[in-house]
Amino acid sequence: MRLKRVVLERLMRYHRFLSQTTASKPIQTITSAQIAEALDIDPTQVRKDFGAIGLVGIGRVGYQVEDVCCAVRTVMGFDKENPAVLIGVGQLGGALLTYPGFEKYGLSITAVFDSDPAKTGRSKAGHTIRSIRSLKPYIRKHGIMLAILCTPVEVSQTIADRLVSVGIKAIWNFTPTDLAVPPDVLVRDEHISLGLSEIAYHLKKL
Amino acid sequence: MRLKRVVLERLMRYHRFLSQTTASKPIQTITSAQIAEALDIDPTQVRKDFGAIGLVGIGRVGYQVEDVCCAVRTVMGFDKENPAVLIGVGQLGGALLTYPGFEKYGLSITAVFDSDPAKTGRSKAGHTIRSIRSLKPYIRKHGIMLAILCTPVEVSQTIADRLVSVGIKAIWNFTPTDLAVPPDVLVRDEHISLGLSEIAYHLKKL
DNA sequence: CTGAATATGTGAAATATATCACGATTGGTC
DNA sequence: GACCAATCGTGATATATTTCACATATTCAG
Numbered sequence: 314m315r316l317k318r319v320v321l322e323r324l325m326r327y328h329r330f331l332s333q334t335t336a337s338k339p340i341q342t343i344t345s346a347q348i349a350e351a352l353d354i355d356p357t358q359v360r361k362d363f364g365a366i367g368l369v370g371i372g373r374v375g376y377q378v379e380d381v382c383c384a385v386r387t388v389m390g391f392d393k394e395n396p397a398v399l400i401g402v403g404q405l406g407g408a409l410l411t412y413p414g415f416e417k418y419g420l421s422i423t424a425v426f427d428s429d430p431a432k433t434g435r436s437k438a439g440h441t442i443r444s445i446r447s448l449k450p451y452i453r454k455h456g457i458m459l460a461i462l463c464t465p466v467e468v469s470q471t472i473a474d475r476l477v478s479v480g481i482k483a484i485w486n487f488t489p490t491d492l493a494v495p496p497d498v499l500v501r502d503e504h505i506s507l508g509l510s511e512i513a514y515h516l517k518k519l
Numbered sequence: 520m521r522l523k524r525v526v527l528e529r530l531m532r533y534h535r536f537l538s539q540t541t542a543s544k545p546i547q548t549i550t551s552a553q554i555a556e557a558l559d560i561d562p563t564q565v566r567k568d569f570g571a572i573g574l575v576g577i578g579r580v581g582y583q584v585e586d587v588c589c590a591v592r593t594v595m596g597f598d599k600e601n602p603a604v605l606i607g608v609g610q611l612g613g614a615l616l617t618y619p620g621f622e623k624y625g626l627s628i629t630a631v632f633d634s635d636p637a638k639t640g641r642s643k644a645g646h647t648i649r650s651i652r653s654l655k656p657y658i659r660k661h662g663i664m665l666a667i668l669c670t671p672v673e674v675s676q677t678i679a680d681r682l683v684s685v686g687i688k689a690i691w692n693f694t695p696t697d698l699a700v701p702p703d704v705l706v707r708d709e710h711i712s713l714g715l716s717e718i719a720y721h722l723k724k725l
Numbered sequence: 726c727t728g729a730a731t732a733t734g735t736g737a738a739a740t741a742t743a744t745c746a747c748g749a750t751t752g753g754t755c
Numbered sequence: 756g757a758c759c760a761a762t763c764g765t766g767a768t769a770t771a772t773t774t775c776a777c778a779t780a781t782t783c784a785g
Contacts, residue, residue, distance in 0.1 A: 315724070316720065318717055321716045321717055321720055322713045322716060322717075324716065325712055325713055325715075325716040326697060326713075329695055329696075329697070329710075329712065330697060333672070333696070351697065351699075352697050353697075388720070389716050389719050389720050389723070390719040390720055390722060390723025390724075391719055393719070393722070393723055395718075395719060395722055404613075404614045404617050404618070405614050405618075407610075407614070408610045408611050408613070408614035411610050412610070412611075412711075414695070414712065415715075418712065418715050418716075418719060419719060420715065420719070458722050458725070459718060459722060466539070482721070482722060482725055483718050483721050483722055485714060485715075485718055489535055489620070490535075490539070491532060491535070491536060491557065491558055491559075493557075499717070499718065499721040501714045501717050501718050503711065503714050504535075505618075505709060506531055506535065506620065506624065507528050507531055507532075508691060508707045508709050509531075509621075509624050509626065509691075510527045510528065510530065510531040510595050510624075511524055511527055511528075511705070511707050512601075512665060512689050512691055512705065512707050513595050513596040513597055513599070513601060513624060513625060513626070514522065514527055514594070514595055514596055515688070515689050515705040516596060516599070516601055516664050516665060516688060516689055517595070517596030517599055518521070518596075519664070519688055
């Protein structure tokens with residue numbers, strides 16, 4: 314069965330927690346209760362999630378940390394290499410380019426594009442910025458599936474349409490727009506304004 | 520009744536959609552069906568959300584766009600000025616400093632801190648970077664409620680503890696750590712690795 | 726080897742969230 | 756002014772998610 318978004322996010326949290334924990338002091342096994350305690354989740358939830366990706370624990374012992382990490386990485390597809398293009402090299406796009414954590418998850422940015430002629434040809438974080446006109450040919454030629462969208466909000470839908478037309482299958486959307494795409498294309502929104510709403514509301518209630 | 524996170528996020532999407540729509544062509548009213556169509560949500564959901572913040576529509580007409588935007592801003596607390604401190608002026612911290620959209624939501628970064636002596640005293644995006652040692656006095660003196668955390672992962676819990684001890688009520692966490700804080704302190708996580716999990720999984724399934 | 730303690734695994738119950746169905750209300754038309 | 760079509764408001768229903776309860780499995784002590 315296809316895993317839901319909430320499950321994927323929890324799996325990611327387990328993985329991160331275990332990576333960080335084992336980095337400081339090596340441990341062989343861990344119980345669902347320990348994970349639940351640290352992440353403020355119900356222990357049953359942890360066991361169900363683990364069960365969903367085929368992990369089995371041992372009574373009175375728990376789960377092999379190694380196995381858990383491995384299973385999560387496999388299920389998520391972090392072993393598979395995912396080439397991606399990044400579009401829009403502004404402040405945020407630039408910051409993402411230098412983010413060192415992507416390769417750990419199999420993501421590699423292979424080309425970056427911008428519509429500003431003043432930027433094209435220049436180099437940023439080891440990437441030569443290409444003209445937006447070469448976007449479609451590039452994607453087609455290299456069979457790119459994933460685009461990271463960091464453009465101004467006015468052009469994001471236009472670019473998204475172009476991406477879809479050449480076969481992009483997932484858009485990581487850092488622009489504050491609700492993109493319209495066909496149902497087989499995944500859009501993952503990363504608008505920080507959503508987070509801001511939760512914060513502002515909380516502060517107001519004090 | 521206290522609004523749930525999912526409701527807040529939808530309200531934010533309505534608000535953004537209406538802002539963008541009215542910017543291009545001014546309209547007076549809108550129906551729940553129109554919003555639902557654009558945002559791929561059930562129309563009933565839209566009406567329920569509006570009802571939850573006290574909005575009433577008119578049969579055969581819909582809702583006053585002006586009223587909706589206004590109600591959302593009020594409920595969210597965007598009218599209230601929220602001073603915040605930003606900690607950790609790396610790539611991401613720097614990008615956030617220059618983000619122009621915060622003031623629209625009542626958020627203003629009033630001071631920035633970093634533990635690196637090479638950075639303190641320097642200026643970035645109009646802010647003088649202060650030593651991390653002056654963090655606690657500053658927060659206490661100005662009664663700051665919100666901290667934006669962009670430090671390396673190794674120190675994020677330590678900094679969080681300090682923030683809590685001096686009375687911070689919300690932490691916007693851009694570090695990949697599950698912070699442990701008292702229940703009255705809100706932590707909003709903004710780890711991009713969560714988004715990555717959804718994307719990688721989707722691409723793997725193709 | 727036996728019993729006590731502590732885990733897991735999972736069906737059942739509870740809770741939360743989203744959708745449906747439909748009466749009530751409004752605006753336009755003839 | 757009366758009827759029709761479109762829209763809201765909301766209780767009822769359906770679905771999804773989380774939590775509970777407990778049988779089953781494993782370890783360790785004596």
